[in-house]
Every structure is written in structure tokens, then in C-alpha cells.
Amino acid sequence: MQRPLAARLLTPTAAVKAAVAIACFLLAACSAPPAKDTSPPTAPTGVTATSGSASTVHVMWSAATDDRAVTGYAVYRQGREVKELPAETLMTDVTGLAPATPQTFTVRARDAAGNLSPDSAAVTATTLAATAEDRTPPTRPTALRAAPAGPDGATLTWRPARDDTRVTAYDVYQADARVHTVPGTETTARLTGLRPGTAYAFTVRARDAAENSSPDSAPADLTTAPAPGAPPNTAPTAVTAKATKGAVTLTWTPPATTTPVTEHQLYLNGRFATTIVWGAQPPPGPVTYTLAVPTTPGTRYTVTLRARLPDGTWGDFSAPRTVVTP
Template sequence: MRRPLLRTAVVWGALLTTVSCGTNGQGTGEDGRPPAAPAGVTAAAGSATSVHVMWNRASGKPEVTRYEVYRGATKVKEVPGSEYMVDITRLKPSTRYAFSVRARDADGRLGPPSEQVRATTPTAAAADGRAPSRPERPRGKAVGSRAAQLSWARSTDDLGVASYDVYQGTTKIHSVGGAQTATVVTGLRPGTRYSFTVRARDAADNVSPASGAVRITTPPGSGDGKGVDSGTGMAPTAFRATTHREDGAHYLDLSWTRPDVDGVITEYQIQLDRKPVTSLVWGATPPPGRATYSFYVGREAGLTQRVRIRAKLPDGTWGAFSKERTVTTGRTAQP
């Protein structure tokens, strides 16, 4: 059955929306084209002179062999295709930077740049030789077979914590801003035991002692290799979908409860028939309670589609999808 073209979404509440139709940016490269632009790129200041950049693995054949990271139009880093994060150092304090990532495949083809993300380095602290306190009360749990949720108590510092670094064993694997005390680590293996620690960093690059170790064993399961999308955690709950008709047009009405995470969630992605169609972005702090959203889906009655939603977590990674609902324009949604 044909899919209607999306028009400008109808917004309910204090929502700002951007509409993006088509795939999620994870191209195939199977027809001789270069790899697609990496998706899920985030950037967070690690100190007054560094920014931590992360992205999602770009799929496709031939496989991606390396990623190139750009500051503006200048390439500043290159990492192997097995790595999806890097620290950009030697930056200036109190400066706003824009970063993007490009993938290069085994045949040497360079894909287009990702969407630019921005981060501002904090003010440098003069003669600051005191490291933040050690993060206390670290906790964690497996979220599906390929992800883990970590949390810890806030560290103290005489001039403020700029970021928290997450380590797997002795290797730094993730970083979040100093205002966050929780994150989701993705890309894990099913049925595997892991040990994580957290260190706090201030604007002068002083690093705290490591927190106590959090040991997590992921449950068995194949998953799909895409992190939290494979698990059942960090998903919006009590997701409902109905339709209504107004002035001859049909609208999809959604409601859900936000994932239980530390921090504010301001962005969601909606998929119809497993394809992204709309991103919802709050321009301010989201209202409390259940979230609601309604958007135009066409004028055809009897059109059946599957709908689901996921949240962008406070650390910039995508959470798991909600339960999928089936709706038919002009009819009541499937429970």
C-alpha cells in the first residue's frame, strides 16, 4: 500500500520539529557508491582544551576501514574503522567548535560528511593543580545483550567538573559532560563480563582517581549489533498510537512516558514501517508527565502503518525503540 508524503507536522505543546524522510544515514555502499555519512555524531567538551567526538558505526560493503574527523573544513584526526570515538586536543578555551565525521571504505572511497555538531570549551582555570574528587557510588546494569547503563554520584571540584570519562579496564571508551552522572555504553558483546570505572576531569585537564569498578555481565543473545537498539532498556514506555480526522486529513496521535534516565531528554525519532520519518526536538525543557505529539499522515482512509519511537539519551546515544503499534487511518489503533 502506498505511503503518503509527509507535510509539515502539526505540533502540540512546546515542540519544535524537523522532518527527515528516508533512511537513517546508514548506507550500504553495495552498488559502488562511497559509504554513507556516519550517523549519531555527538561532541562534548572534555576540558578547556579538548572535545570528545563520538559517532555510530557506518554499515556497508566494502567495510569502512577508517573514519576522518574534521574541525570545520580541516581534517584533524583519523582513526581505524573499528573505533567510533576520539578526543580532539590542543583546542582554545572558551571557544565554540564544529565537528563532522566522514567514513572511508576498503576501496578508498570517502563518504560525505556527517551532520555538523558543535561544542564549546570551558574557560581555562589559571594555576589549577587540584583534581576533582573520585566519583562515588558507581552502579550499573545490562540493558539487553549489547549495552550497559552506568551511573555515579557527582564529583566535587574547586572550579567545577568539565566531564566524566568512562573506562573499560584501562581503556577510555566514552565521555559525557560534567552535568551528567549517567550514561549508556553500547557496542558490547552478548554473554560477556565487563568492568567499568569512571573518572572526573576539570577544565584544566586534572583527572580524579578512578571510581570503584562496576562489573556487568551481558546476557546471552545475538542482537543486531547496533547497541541499545538490540536491548529492551532505555525505551519510551506506555506508548500509544491512535488516529483522528480533521478537515478531510488524517493525523497520527502519539503519547508515551519518557525513559527513566538521569538528565533531560529533548529529542525523539519516530519511525513508520521501520523507516525514520520525523524527529521531534523540544526548544526548552520538556513539560512533565506524558509526552504527546500529533502529525499529518495524508488523506487516505484505511492506510495501515506500524509506528514506534525512540529517545536520544542525555549523552547523545539513541535508546531502544518503544513497542511497535499498528494504526490504520480512520480506525482504532491495535493494542
């Protein structure tokens, strides 16, 4: 005989116990610890070592990969760690080395859980022999050219510099930050990891065994191709900069838009400095602006510009220009 419905209902006490059991089950499921990360990153590839002086070697590598994220790199010399670097840094100078001595380097990647990759392939560079005191820098490299190399790369070429002893290395700079180094016997550099639709300006300095660096070469501009479906680059072009006592004078050509560009933003060393506004119709063709700066001699300034577009948004940044106050 079927039991009455009331007999099949849970008593208040039993209902409370059931609810508590369900809540405990759900809480345990929600608070279960995440799976432990035990997978190390891949070993860095493309490691190179270039001796630039009697006591310094420049080490570079290509980024490693990880199932989550690479958080840093460790550089080893003769099997002993000498540098800890963040994930975005893919090169470093190892200093304080003995002259005319072979030095062997490896690189390992690290993730957030502390897992270390296997060692990269080992590379060896021999520091240069010590020389008599040398205070004369090389001449500046000339005829620098930049050409696209794939969607995220560039190839730079230049004519060699001269030195009273010899050029031992060429350093490539972008926005006054060194991004690459090649031996003094080479006049070509291949750069990777560039962002799409971005204006770059590169310069090159020659260096000798005494660590004397030449003046910057003239800049070479390059704008990478935009990402698929992205609009074309809207940066000001033909930017020049000249430093005088207490001022930096800029000349540039605004981007071509449906209406004249009447407003630009100027950035100094990566920080917003001022907004340049023409109250009336802007002058045709190239425009000029002079920015007052402190008169401290030998101060380096890196300047970039961007224009306000007809839709009210700010366009792309121009290629940077670096000047030194006289």
C-alpha cells in the same frame, strides 16, 4: 550422401587451434578484473562533541555501514580534516584548541576502495574558558552502578564528584581504556556495542577544566546475556585486586562446575602471565593468589582470570581489575 566419419573429424592442426581458443577464452573469463567498488559507506550517525577543558573536545559517533567494509573514519573541524582513525575506533580527543571558542565537527567513513561517505551531521562544542593554574583533581565518583540495556548495551549511573572549581567531564573506562565521555553535568552514561556473554568491569573518573582527573571510582561489573543457544558464562566472579610493593594479590570465586576447578590462567595487561594450579583439592569458596610484579611506583596493572573447565577447555574471562602499585 552422408560424409564419412573420418572426414568430419578435426585435423591435428585444427584441434590444436580449437584447444588454444578455448583455453584463451577460459583464461580471459577467469582473469577478468573484479567489479570496481564505487559505493561509499553511509554517513556516521549519533555524532556528539563534548568540551572537557579549555583546549580539548571529545568527539564520538556510531559506526557507519558499507556494502563491503568500513576501514576507517576521518574527523573534520571547521571543514578541515584533523584525525584519521581505524574502523574499530568510534571516538577521539581533538586537542590544541583555543579557549572559549565554538568548534564544529563532522565525521566521514572510508572503505577499502577509498570511497568517502557523506558528511555526518555537524555538531558544535565550545571549549571552556582558560582558568588559573589548577593542580587539584576532583574527588572520585561514588556509587557506580551498571545495568543491562538491551542485548549489547549498558547504562551506568553514579553520584557526582566534587572539585575546587567544577567538574567538566566524566570519563568511563573499561579495562583501563576510555570508552565514553559525558559532560560534567551528567551522571549517567549509555554504552553500546558490547559482546554477548562477556564479563565487563567499568570505572568512572571525574575531570576538571585543567585536565586533572580524579582517582577511579570503585568498579561496577556487568555480564551481558549470552547469544541465543550459547552456554552460560563461565567466568570467575567476585574478583578483587590489591597492589602492594612488588605484588598484586587477587581474590575470586571459581565458576560453579560439575567438578572442582583446580586450574586458572592469569592475564596481566592482556597478556598471559601464569597458570595457577592446586595440586590437591582446591579450597572451598573464594581463593587467593599473589603475583610478584616490579616495584616501580605508579605502575598500572589490569588483571583478568579464566578457569579450566571439566571438559578441558578454558572458560570465559572474568571482569578485569585495575590496580596501581604504591
